[in-house]
Amino acid sequence: MKLFRFLMMCVFLAGAARAQDAPPPAVVAIPAEIRALSETVTFNGRLDADRRVALVARVGGVLEEVGFDPGATVEEGQVLFRIEPDLYETAVKEAEGALRGAEAARDRARLERDRQAELVAREAAAQAALDNAEADLAAREGDVTRLSAALDRARINLSYTEIAAPFAGRIGVSPVDVGALIAPETGALATLTRLDPIHAEFSVPTAVLRNYQDRVAAGEASVVDAVTLELANGGTYDRSGDVDFVDSAVSAGTDSVTLRARFENPDGVLLDGELVRVTLVAQKPQGELAVPQQAVQRDVQGAFVLVVAEGEVAEQRRVSVTRSTQGYAVIGEGLSEGDRVITEGLNKVRPGAVVDAAPAGDG
Numbered sequence: 434m435k436l437f438r439f440l441m442m443c444v445f446l447a448g449a450a451r452a453q454d455a456p457p458p459a460v461v462a463i464p465a466e467i468r469a470l471s472e473t474v475t476f477n478g479r480l481d482a483d484r485r486v487a488l489v490a491r492v493g494g495v496l497e498e499v500g501f502d503p504g505a506t507v508e509e510g511q512v513l514f515r516i517e518p519d520l521y522e523t524a525v526k527e528a529e530g531a532l533r534g535a536e537a538a539r540d541r542a543r544l545e546r547d548r549q550a551e552l553v554a555r556e557a558a559a560q561a562a563l564d565n566a567e568a569d570l571a572a573r574e575g576d577v578t579r580l581s582a583a584l585d586r587a588r589i590n591l592s593y594t595e596i597a598a599p600f601a602g603r604i605g606v607s608p609v610d611v612g613a614l615i616a617p618e619t620g621a622l623a624t625l626t627r628l629d630p631i632h633a634e635f636s637v638p639t640a641v642l643r644n645y646q647d648r649v650a651a652g653e654a655s656v657v658d659a660v661t662l663e664l665a666n667g668g669t670y671d672r673s674g675d676v677d678f679v680d681s682a683v684s685a686g687t688d689s690v691t692l693r694a695r696f697e698n699p700d701g702v703l704l705d706g707e708l709v710r711v712t713l714v715a716q717k718p719q720g721e722l723a724v725p726q727q728a729v730q731r732d733v734q735g736a737f738v739l740v741v742a743e744g745e746v747a748e749q750r751r752v753s754v755t756r757s758t759q760g761y762a763v764i765g766e767g768l769s770e771g772d773r774v775i776t777e778g779l780n781k782v783r784p785g786a787v788v789d790a791a792p793a794g795d796g
Contacts, residue, residue: 456789457745457786457788457789458778458781458786458788458789459778459781459788459789460747460775460777460778460779460782460788460790461775461777461778461790461791461792461793462740462741462773462774462775462776462788462790462791462792463724463725463773463774463776463792463793464770464771464772464773464774465722465723465724465764465768465770465771465772465773465774466722466723466770466771467720467723468720468721468723468761469720470719470723470758470759470761470763471714471715471716471717471719471758471759472714472715472716472719472756472758473712473713473714473715473758474641474712474713475663475710475711475712476635476636476637476711476713477635477709478633478634478635478662478709478710478711479634479635479706479708479709480631480632480633480634480703480704480705480706480707481631481632481633481634481693481705481706482626482631482632482705483627483628483629483631484600484602484626484627485624485625485626485627485705486599486600486624486625487621487623487624488513488596488621488622488623488624488625489619489620489621489622490593490596490615490617490619490622491593491617492516492593492594492617493516493616493617494516494517494518494520494521494594494614494615494616495516495612495613495614495615496515496516496517496609496610496612496613496614496615497515497516497517497518497611498512498514499513499514499607499609499610500512500513500515501513501604501623503605503607504603504604504605504606505604506601506602506603506604506701507598507601507602507603507604507625508598508601509598509599509600510597510598511597511598512596512597513597513604513622513623513625514595514607514622514623515594515595516593516594516595516596517594518591518594521587521590521591521593521594524587524590524591525584525587525591527587528580528583528584528586528587529584531580531583531584532577532580532581532583532584535576535577535579536577538573538576539570539574539576541573542566542569542570542572542573543570543573545566545570546563546567546569546570548566549562549563549565549566550563550566596622599625600627601627602625603627603628603701604623604624605623605625605626607622607623608621626705628701628703628704628705629698629699629701630695630696630697630698631695631696631698631703631705632677632678632693632694632696633660633662633693633694633696633709633711634691634692634693635691635692635693635711635713636687636689636690636691636692637689637690637691637692637713638688639683639688639689639690641715642690642692644715645713645715646679648715653716653717654715654717655714657675658673658675658714659674659675659694659713659714660673660674660675660694660696660711660712660713660714661673661674661711661712662674662696662703662709662711663709663710663712664709665707665708670702670709672696672697672698674694674695674696675694675695676692676693676713677693677694677695678691678692678693679691679692680692692713694711721755721763721764722763722764722768722770723761723762723763723764724738724761724762724764724768724774724776725762725774725776726757726760726761727776727777728762728775728776728779729754729762730779735753736751736754737749737750737751737767738750738752738767738768738774738775739774739775739782739784740768740772740773740774740775741773741775741788744787745787745788745789745790746787747775747782747783747784747785747786747787747788748784748785749784750767750768750772751767752764752765752766752767753765753766753767773790775788775790776793
């Protein structure tokens, strides 16, 4: 038994000696600094194209040509579909012929009316003959008007055999091929979408909107460059957007208001209908004391940080965090500018322990 106790004492002394010889834990410490941080709020949003139209045939016929590749960018006025025009060209010629005949009949009726008027003036013909000539001329002029409208309709129908892009944009896939018989009942032949610019729509709680609008009115926030986007893969879109629409009604179910922000999208990176995370800058940058957010820890008593005090000793400081933004915690009380706050190696440190503190980036 004495031998066992002796051996245990040796083990204890050896362990104590090793602990005494162990170097202090290495940590990274960053000074608390006054930083220009804006107040931001983040919401879920969805992208909405600036313009979107389903292209539908307005006349029937055999599809003669498809003038685009699916997914391509097309220019305004570019012919996208061409329907066989033969029947419609024939209808135009027929209407032109009917109109010329009606115009000739009107001209004859006018001459007859003028002749009868002259005879009546010389009392060589009855007034009834002039009245009949007047009525016949009116009927012939009505024919001209009716057939002129028929010609216009035939020309319009002929123009409908070419379906052109009403604006520049990206064209989708068409469900019909050349040679197919199509008609208005066929439905959408393709969808044309303009992606530049594009809008992000998102809902904001009414209280947040009120605060934001008050700050805009006071010059403490702006609607210009006020919104940034986080994409589905976690990347950030490299252009900011302007708030250009605030809905006039509050959603009763969520007590929120729909906002819209406009983004330039010249390369078509942003897609119609895409889900995004929308960050609204609710207040312009203010100079505030801040530390990296990972430095702040919490227990049952609240928030605290570990600072490197005199003698390279870790010291616990209770702090109040007013808000978190852009990866930083804004400190209301508990720290002073220049206090070195431990941000890495926190799991190796206890208050009162000596540490080997290095600034961020040292290796």
